Amino acid sequence: MNSLAAPxxxxxxxLGYGFVFVYxxxxxxxxxxxxxxxxxxxxxxxxxxxxxxxxxxxxxxxLLILFGIxxxxxxxxxxxxxxPAVDQYYNNFFFGWYIIVGALIFGFGATLAGxxxxxxxxxxxxxxxxxxLELFGMMVGTFIFAVAIWPxxxxxxxxxxLSTKQGAYIEYLPYDIFHYVxxxxxxxxxxxxxxPLVALGVYLQTKTRKKxxxxxxxxxxxxxxxxxxxxxxxxxxxxxxxxPTIKPxxxxxxxxxxxxKNMILLRIPYSVNLSTGLLVVALLMVFVGGxxxxxxxxxxxxxDGGRFLxxxxxxxxxxxxxxxxxxxxxxxxxxxxxxxxxMLIVGAFTASLLSGDxxxxxxxxxxxxxxxxLGGILVGIGVRIALGCNIGMMWTNFAQxxxxxxxxxxxxxxxxxxxIKVQQHLV
Amino acid sequence: xxxxxxxxxxxxxWYRFSVVYIQGANLQLVQQNNYSVYVPFQQISAYLQALxxxxxxxxxxALVMFLYFFARFIQFxxxxxxxxxx
Numbered sequence: 360m361n362s363l364a365a366p367x368x369x370x371x372x373x374l375g376y377g378f379v380f381v382y383x384x385x386x387x388x389x390x391x392x393x394x395x396x397x398x399x400x401x402x403x404x405x406x407x408x409x410x411x412x413x414x415x416x417x418x419x420x421x422l423l424i425l426f427g428i429x430x431x432x433x434x435x436x437x438x439x440x441x442x443p444a445v446d447q448y449y450n451n452f453f454f455g456w457y458i459i460v461g462a463l464i465f466g467f468g469a470t471l472a473g474x475x476x477x478x479x480x481x482x483x484x485x486x487x488x489x490x491x492l493e494l495f496g497m498m499v500g501t502f503i504f505a506v507a508i509w510p511x512x513x514x515x516x517x518x519x520x521l522s523t524k525q526g527a528y529i530e531y532l533p534y535d536i537f538h539y540v541x542x543x544x545x546x547x548x549x550x551x552x553x554x555p556l557v558a559l560g561v562y563l564q565t566k567t568r569k570k571x572x573x574x575x576x577x578x579x580x581x582x583x584x585x586x587x588x589x590x591x592x593x594x595x596x597x598x599x600x601x602x603p604t605i606k607p608x609x610x611x612x613x614x615x616x617x618x619x620k621n622m623i624l625l626r627i628p629y630s631v632n633l634s635t636g637l638l639v640v641a642l643l644m645v646f647v648g649g650x651x652x653x654x655x656x657x658x659x660x661x662x663d664g665g666r667f668l669x670x671x672x673x674x675x676x677x678x679x680x681x682x683x684x685x686x687x688x689x690x691x692x693x694x695x696x697x698x699x700x701x702m703l704i705v706g707a708f709t710a711s712l713l714s715g716d717x718x719x720x721x722x723x724x725x726x727x728x729x730x731x732x733l734g735g736i737l738v739g740i741g742v743r744i745a746l747g748c749n750i751g752m753m754w755t756n757f758a759q760x761x762x763x764x765x766x767x768x769x770x771x772x773x774x775x776x777x778x779i780k781v782q783q784h785l786v
Numbered sequence: 787x788x789x790x791x792x793x794x795x796x797x798x799x800w801y802r803f804s805v806v807y808i809q810g811a812n813l814q815l816v817q818q819n820n821y822s823v824y825v826p827f828q829q830i831s832a833y834l835q836a837l838x839x840x841x842x843x844x845x846x847x848a849l850v851m852f853l854y855f856f857a858r859f860i861q862f863x864x865x866x867x868x869x870x871x872x
Contacts, residue, residue: 378833379832379836386837670803670807674807678815680815680820681820693830698833698840701837705793705844709793712790
């Protein structure tokens with residue numbers, strides 16, 4: 360491991376099977392993500408909005424556990440020499456005003472639109488028309504960012520105006536704290552970052568489930584948490600008819616063979632912590648498989664917000680990559696994340712179809728379609744300003760042992776809270 | 787029952803789109819000397835190869851799902867036809 364002041368910037372392969380294998384790994388990881396997110400009703404925005412609406416920290420706790428385990432797992436792989444440290448920090452983002460501003464706009468827009476980037480895709484694949492409009496809005500928002508904001512933002516990044524001028528090891532906490540990169544500096548940093556996150560997440564889940572238990576709700580029953588944090592009710596009070604009846608709760612809930620069988624047969628949703636674990640598996644697949652080849656983390660919005668608009672215009676003879684800012688210098692025409700997003704949609708659709716969840720859903724209030732589209736525009740603008748979304752920036756950055764993810768999380772919480780206030784005022 | 791056919795159309799359509807348009811757009815970038823976002827031929831080939839395999843697998847799953855739902859539909863029709871006489 361390089362312990363000099365300026366760590367290496369030469370990426371290295373972990374698995375030397377070539378790009379076909381890398382694309383296949385990303386595709387498989389995408390399928391797993393889509394399937395798991397659909398079965399677990401996994402939404403970052405739901406998790407955060409539940410704090411404001413139902414005072415529930417269960418899903419937010421699951422997010423913290425997700426971030427913490429991701430940091431610990433990737434840190435362990437690097438600390439034990441399985442993945443070179445350079446493959447962990449090589450693609451670390453810049454830090455600047457745009458992370459905070461972008462995350463705020465993203466949180467606000469995603470809450471209005473009805474889902475984060477992960478849930479937008481799996482709900483669109485499950486038939487939610489509002490989320491299709493959110494996706495189109497996101498493409499429009501990305502274009503608006505590209506022509507109106509990116510020239511200014513890229514200038515501030517290049518000039519170091521309220522911005523670092525480099526990412527990589529500059530944004531790498533082991534280097535920032537210990538001033539060099541080694542097995543032990545990475546390992547200690549992973550522990551310092553990951554353990555408190557997991558502990559806080561467990562604490563929040565335990566606290567919430569004890570509260571539910573006092574109301575007679577069994578939070579350990581798969582499906583219970585989903586009923587309490589469904590996309591429809593998250594922003595409204597929970598109808599009492601939807602609150603399941605008595606069982607004592609614990610952090611993990613009952614470990615019931617019947618529940619495991621029913622989850623495999625798609626009769627009941629996945630529990631939030633099971634979904635968290637499976638999502639970490641998807642992350643580690645691309646972290647190891649893509650190391651040395653590409654951005655070896657999960658990325659969604661470069662494809663669904665950026666490339667999909669490029670692709671839609673291609674049959675009409677328009678190639679945005681030829682002259683449009685950002686498209687012509689920041690977005691490769693295709694990369695492994697494209698296949699990841701396509702298979703995410705396939706995975707979510709397949710899961711929803713086989714479980715009987717698939718249905719074309721049009722909201723009763725038609726104005727929600729317009730709100731979804733407008734929220735999607737804000738999502739597109741926000742994620743591009745922030746250099747990524749809740750998946751590609753926030754969650755990824757914890758796995759990168761960076762600090763942008765922490766700032767993104769705080770700002771996104773602020774944006775979600777603001778959107779809740781606006782919605783309550785409008786309703 | 788129709789939804790699996792939609793999935794089949796989607797994956798096959800996406801593969802054809804990638805072969806025709808994504809490769810074409812990449813070649814345009816080379817012709818215009820834009821190497822910032824150009825993707826080397828080796829990577830595009832790898833993408834198409836991996837995509838082809840996923841297309842085969844997904845198409846097979848879609849067909850199986852369609853046949854399964856079709857069989858259930860036929861069974862349902864037979865059951866409802868038999869019901870009035872019971």
